[in-house]
Amino acid sequence: MAEVIDIDDPDDQRVADFRDLNNADRRPDLPGGKGLVIAEGTVVVERMLASRFTPFALFGVAKRYEQLAEQLVGVDIPYYRASADVMAQVVGFHLNRGVLAGAYRPRELSADEVLAQARTVAVLEGVNDHENIGSIFRNAAGLGADAVLFGDRCSDPLYRRAVRVSMGHVLRVPFAQLPPFPQGLDILRDNGFQIIALTPNPKADTLAAAMTGDKVALLLGAEGPGLTEDTMRASDIRARIPMTPGTDSLNVATAAAMAFYERVRAQ
Amino acid sequence: MAEVIDIDDPDDQRVADFRDLNNADRRPDLPGGKGLVIAEGTVVVERMLASRFTPFALFGVAKRYEQLAEQLVGVDIPYYRASADVMAQVVGFHLNRGVLAGAYRPRELSADEVLAQARTVAVLEGVNDHENIGSIFRNAAGLGADAVLFGDRCSDPLYRRAVRVSMGHVLRVPFAQLPPFPQGLDILRDNGFQIIALTPNPKADTLAAAMTGDKVALLLGAEGPGLTEDTMRASDIRARIPMTPGTDSLNVATAAAMAFYERVRAQ
Numbered sequence: 167m168a169e170v171i172d173i174d175d176p177d178d179q180r181v182a183d184f185r186d187l188n189n190a191d192r193r194p195d196l197p198g199g200k201g202l203v204i205a206e207g208t209v210v211v212e213r214m215l216a217s218r219f220t221p222f223a224l225f226g227v228a229k230r231y232e233q234l235a236e237q238l239v240g241v242d243i244p245y246y247r248a249s250a251d252v253m254a255q256v257v258g259f260h261l262n263r264g265v266l267a268g269a270y271r272p273r274e275l276s277a278d279e280v281l282a283q284a285r286t287v288a289v290l291e292g293v294n295d296h297e298n299i300g301s302i303f304r305n306a307a308g309l310g311a312d313a314v315l316f317g318d319r320c321s322d323p324l325y326r327r328a329v330r331v332s333m334g335h336v337l338r339v340p341f342a343q344l345p346p347f348p349q350g351l352d353i354l355r356d357n358g359f360q361i362i363a364l365t366p367n368p369k370a371d372t373l374a375a376a377m378t379g380d381k382v383a384l385l386l387g388a389e390g391p392g393l394t395e396d397t398m399r400a401s402d403i404r405a406r407i408p409m410t411p412g413t414d415s416l417n418v419a420t421a422a423a424m425a426f427y428e429r430v431r432a433q
Numbered sequence: 434m435a436e437v438i439d440i441d442d443p444d445d446q447r448v449a450d451f452r453d454l455n456n457a458d459r460r461p462d463l464p465g466g467k468g469l470v471i472a473e474g475t476v477v478v479e480r481m482l483a484s485r486f487t488p489f490a491l492f493g494v495a496k497r498y499e500q501l502a503e504q505l506v507g508v509d510i511p512y513y514r515a516s517a518d519v520m521a522q523v524v525g526f527h528l529n530r531g532v533l534a535g536a537y538r539p540r541e542l543s544a545d546e547v548l549a550q551a552r553t554v555a556v557l558e559g560v561n562d563h564e565n566i567g568s569i570f571r572n573a574a575g576l577g578a579d580a581v582l583f584g585d586r587c588s589d590p591l592y593r594r595a596v597r598v599s600m601g602h603v604l605r606v607p608f609a610q611l612p613p614f615p616q617g618l619d620i621l622r623d624n625g626f627q628i629i630a631l632t633p634n635p636k637a638d639t640l641a642a643a644m645t646g647d648k649v650a651l652l653l654g655a656e657g658p659g660l661t662e663d664t665m666r667a668s669d670i671r672a673r674i675p676m677t678p679g680t681d682s683l684n685v686a687t688a689a690a691m692a693f694y695e696r697v698r699a700q
Binding site for chain 2: 209431
């Protein structure tokens with residue numbers, strides 16, 4: 167069981183890793199900062215406890231400690247307990263869901279490790295919105311996609327907002343960074359993946375018709391610019407989601423969900 | 434062409450309908466207030482101009498006026514032009530996308546009107562998150578769903594945030610309010626719709642197998658609580674999106690997108 171340590175003074179140095187989470191200059195969750203991974207709320211903290219991101223400490227109110235009692239059995243780290251007010255003063259805002267867990271970044275997985283057991287993966291290029299990245303992980307977890315691979319110019323999936331929006335699934339769904347594109351895509355081919363580039367181009371095959379491989383890698387670009395032409399050319403096939411002319415392309419996380427859904431729709 | 438009226442004084446009463454949009458007490462876009470419909474940014478303003486929500490005025494910077502020149506041909510309403518600073522002082526924030534259009538609420542459409550030409554509709558129960566409602570309209574527009582019907586306890590789709598997140602499609606995709614559930618669902622059946630209740634229940638048929646009607650109405654509940662049992666019972670069939678056990682249910686707008694996609698996937 168986590169050892170309870172009461173924190174009455176908002177300046178207490180023992181909770182320094184949970185301080186001022188919204189202050190960009192001091193944010194511990196930025197790679198330029200301490201690179202900590204922060205889980206917020208009981209659901210996400212629970213997922214962190216069950217992940218390879220082993221927390222070094224918890225910080226929360228008494229009620230959340232009670233709610234997590236079962237998950238904390240055998241967990242030998244401090245639970246810094248504070249009132250909601252003291253917690254808000256430390257964290258810098260009130261909407262902190264009453265409990266936080268902090269973890270150091272473990273070793274990054276390699277693309278080969280991540281691909282070894284996978285059948286359906288998303289491969290992102292230029293996706294730099296943390297909310298979209300979080301949603302992609304949530305949708306991957308929900309719809310049984312096995313991994314997320316990052317290409318050029320993507321944002322950090324372990325940023326606090328991405329962790330929260332993913333509902334903690336960024337801590338569970340394996341991910342890895344690929345070498346620069348388009349050469350970086352060779353690893354997918356070497357691992358037997360059909361590389362499918364999603365495009366709004368109405369001349370492309372439908373996703374349903376294009377997705378024929380036993381193992382598929384779904385290339386997704388950012389909303390707006392989409393995939394670069396070089397990356398498109400390096401794919402095996404271009405596929406479209408049937409869209410109504412004159413509308414905007416779908417949100418990238420929604421497009422990913424549709425591709426994941428296409429893989430499991432009849433199961 | 435819209436007549437240009439320069440606004441130099443942030444207190445100018447002529448832009449009162451665009452004032453303090455973030456101030457809950459005075460918000461002009463709340464039904465409890467003036468019930469105005471506010472479009473933000475060139476794309477959404479353009480969609481408003483092409484919709485049944487006829488704007489009474491525009492408020493923006495010079496650059497946006499130029500960008501909208503083509504769309505404003507024949508539009509006989511004032512364009513209140515201001516500097517970005519004056520505009521931010523009036524509106525109450527800087528992230529206003531440089532142009533706003535205001536419209537009064539037109540007559541509400543009836544469910545029968547909305548259903549007359551429709552083949553695929555979403556029917557919402559208890560969906561009270563403006564962002565989710567906006568996303569459902571965006572996904573409906575993109576994937577060719579014809580209308581959205583509101584059941585009990587849903588939020589106002591014309592709220593500013595919903596309009597923005599929908600990318601203006603809430604102004605284009607028809608919607609109507611249904612009478613209280615479960616009796617309110619009879620209108621769907623009377624109009625020849627198969628009523629499909631989406632559920633995470635693993636014993637339900639897959640969406641792909643259940644959706645057999647020529648006209649389908651997709652019942653969606655809020656994330657978390659889902660549909661009420663009474664509403665479930667009043668449906669023709671219960672259908673599930675194949676989900677991985679132990680994950681959270683999908684976001685309601687993502688679930689809607691998947692159902693819309695299922696209707697068009699082979700097109």
